[in-house]
Amino acid sequence: MKISIEWLSELLSNGSRVRDRLSELEERLPLAGLEVKGRHSQGAHISQVRVARVESFEKHPQADRLRVCQVFDGKQTLQIVCGAPNVRQNMIVAMAPVGSLLPNDLKIEKAKIRGVESFGMLCSGKELGLTDSTDGILDLDAGAPVGAPLVDFLGLKGEVWEFELTPDRGDCLSHLGIAREVSRFVGGEILVPKFEVIDTKGKDVALLSVEVHEPQLCPYYSLQLMDGLGDQKTPEDARQRLESLGLRSRSAAVDATNWVLMELGQPLHAFDADEIRGSRINVRFARSGETLVTLDDKTLSLHPEDLVIADAERPLALAGVMGGKSSAVKDSTRRVVLECAVFDPDCVRASAKRHQLHTDSSHRFERRVDAKGVELALGRAVSLIKQWTQGKVKGACVVSVNKKYGLKTEVNPLNLDLRYFRDVTGLDVTSDDLVGPFNSMGLVASAKSKSLIKVDVPSYRHDLLREIDLVEEGARLLGYDKIPTSYPKQLVATKCATSSVADQIRSLKRRSAELGLTQVMPYSFCGPKAEAVLPHAAWVRLENPLSREWSLMRPSLGFGLLETMARHVGLGQPRGAFFDLGSVFEDSTKREEFSADSKARKTGTCEPLHLGWCLLGKRFGEHWSTDKAGTERKEDFDFFDAKGVLEGLLPNLAGIDPRWTSVEFQSFDGVDEARWLNDLSWVPRDLLHPYRSAVLRLPSKSGDYVGYVGELHPGIRADWLNLPTGFQISAVLAEVRIFGDLLRELDSAAAMSSSSDKRKSFSVDGRIRASSLFPMVSRDFSFVVEPGLKASELMKALKKALQGRPINEVKLVDRFVLPDGQCSLSLRLEMQAMDRTLAEGEIAEIQGLVMTTLKDVLKASIRA
């Protein structure tokens, strides 16, 4: 909100002190809760721009859209090339001469434009920072003095404060409101501007009547007819002042309403009385199909919940937001009807939002106006119109008041207990410390006892309704800097509900980084391209997305990781290992257990926590020592790198040590289709290589699928990674579900933290094995098996055969495929007992068991 410092000073008996203390006030007002965004000297940026006249113009010989104008600047005629479509002969324009500097550091120089010399620039309102309009150059009044500085003509010389106010301080949205705050610092009285006393009881000829159909949305409505308006214009200084605050001067009556809005904060509207059909004004809801053409020529299709001001036939204005064009006051208007009302904040907000019309009027109604100030505001407007146009009041003011709808015109009596004040703020004060500051703000405060202050809150302070509000007001007036710094006294360790979940998340992130993955945080949104990949996922959709590409909540971290990889390809950095850990989203409204119970405040959304990672390009960066003869294949990241990451994470993830507890990796073709549609609906199966990918199943639970690891499908790689044609790169994607729903996890953590059993429910392997001090013996076995034999089957068979034997570990140490397709494997068996050195006989026996198993069970042929 803009505040003219000159105007502000006029409202204060000590107004002259304002100008002397600008910097001090700019420091003190923010510390009282009124944020000063800046002080502008109006027109400082455009001081060199002059009023000029277009003598003549012709089309540019080389460019259809350019004009070559001869412009008279009061002394000489200059040739200026201009691209605006609205140039015409004798137009009065704003001209920036050569050497001037415009806003945005645009420096005007002598230039040749398509071969024609140009000595300056004709400016649009936007280029000068005056208006937002870009349709052509500024079209000034015909009477503007050619040659004069533009700022003088527009009256842009005063200084203006730009305030950014919090929504609770509707009372400060005017010069009067700011004056009340400033008076505290400069002293003196508020000078209430001159106003006409309005006759609201008059039984004069009923020229107009009002019917308020929705009194709950319009508790106060008044109309005053004025006639005999002359065609005088708003006085120059008033016009300039309004322009300096960004209000375009129109007719005198409209200027008067704007003046009152700025001065007192009460929005008013002026109708052309001769355009009102019938004599009754209705304040009612819009009817279906009704439209309103606004002052700025937009046609609004009205909504049945829009409150409108209507005559006998049609809506004239959108209540509290904007007037219509049909009844707008024109220069020729001789009779006006002034409206001064109180509209319901929510109703105005809804209409303003619905039609995207945020106006000075709606802004103030939304933040509540002073119901006690309405008569003063109307009287002030009447007084200005009389003064500016010789208009006269005609008849009595027509008023409709409905006090039962929360129209606050009386003071609100409150008590403030100083002990409460001290307990909340830490400030130990006496009643004397607060009564003075309260009174300086127009609150009527008096000490009732040693520790109690009675405060009468004036009607305009909508933010002071409770004792706690007075605590804030008192602290604000004394200054928050007076609050002494202290520390919480209670040192007892507090309980926690869910921090165990946070701890687990933290350690997983740390561990992922330690495994060499770089953390990324792509947006949680995705779009139709992702949706096409997962048609069966339970998508969570945004009602008001920023774009179609960001209209869905991610059901998998895979898409963000794919984007991450694509980005690195695009950056020419096609190598890396990344992870993301965070929530994914699933619609749960269609699940059986979901019921939309408003008391339960359910969101109908599950938030599983996922950890995902991806590996792109070469496993190792280029290094001077790398064996350049090594085959391409071995240097690229593949399935097993990503699987290795998972195995490294398993202890943190699920309390599993993969050396001892097997986790099942299942090929895609081994998974039931029903599973794909249900518990795996979030897995981007179609983006993965069907035979170089796996889903992961945890051993403990009932065969729950918890993740996937897979190389990208060669068919989609170029598209999803934005690969240049002919460019090949390896990419692996993996993701695991840490838990199925954050809220449920938090609830069970909270339940757990209040019970004595703190063990994690999924801790699979709680034992710690002692390390043997006796020698370890290892034996290697080399053999050939059929290609169909899976490593997991081999291991399973051996483990079964060696059950109960002193075995440390069975490792696969070599594997290669022979020309005939058979598979040559080498195993290393590590034997060690806790309590003895193994005897030769025992070793031989174990070796024998292995050989038998290999030969008989696995049909392997032992190599020499």
Next chain:
Amino acid sequence: MSILLRLESFANEFQSKLAVAHTLESLEELRVEAFGKKGSLTEILKELSKLSPEERPKVGAKANEVRESLSADLNQKIEVIRKKQINEKLLSDRIDVSLPGRIRNPVAEHPIEIVTDELCHILESCGFKIELGPEVEHEWFNFDALNIPANHPARAMQDTFYIMDRAEKVILRTQTSPVQIRTMLTLQPPIRMIAPGRVYRSDYDATHSPMFHQVEGLLVDESTNMGDLKGILALLVSEFFGMDLTVRLRPSFFPFTEPSAELDVQCVFCKGEGCKICKQSGFLEVGGCGMVDPEVFKSVGVDFHKYRGFAFGMGVERLAMLKYGIQDLRSFFESDHRFVSQFSRFRS
């Protein structure tokens, strides 16, 4: 020839052979030739038995003396050659230590993670515990319970994303404050909690991201006041920025706190002198705070006559930008390892 003479000539011969032996192999040959089972000295010593008992000890002693002395010479020479060989080997193994080493990827956590963790660690040391909540929220937790009724202007302050197809209004949380509500509904006071997390607002330009992060703190007990809030915040920012900084509370408005304040920190760049970054004010705005509004306590059933509380919230991106001098908000979400990997050095 007497044994003594033979010993002498053996010794002379040995010495002359030793002088020309320069490899470990030839020295070993010499040893075998001289001292082996069939060696020259063994042959000579066989003659000892032919001597008289008087002469035998004398000559035997002499023979031992010769053996010891020659062996020592031989061993010494072996040692010299070994050393020489080792030195040659070491020299030939010489590397250029200035060549680049093999780096494993350094631990690279996201700056948002690092800043969030740091804030949490500082507050955890003050007895606050981390609490979490969902990102998709029922609007009651995000607004109503926080004294932001429908149509309140404060709802318009935070442009909210709504979830489609829900019977009730379900949103992406616009702040971490709903975690306060969830925690107060779960735990009885005293409460000290921090809620770090991701929040969303439908705003996207150079200085706004539709997704960003906050850290929120709440303390509820029977005796706390605004001075404690100041104390905790001063401690938090001083620890976080690693220098003694003063904080300034500036009156403001939030529906869920009363009194409410903006949290300003003494400018970390100019130490309050006034610079371009703090726009000459000497202070930087880093968050909002205040005393929990009684309406909030009412909505979660905490006795507001008995308990008081303070709450504060800060933007993680903002703090990270200030601490690390990051210019562009978007860099946090662009997933560029050249950006993220730089932060491994800031991990405490």
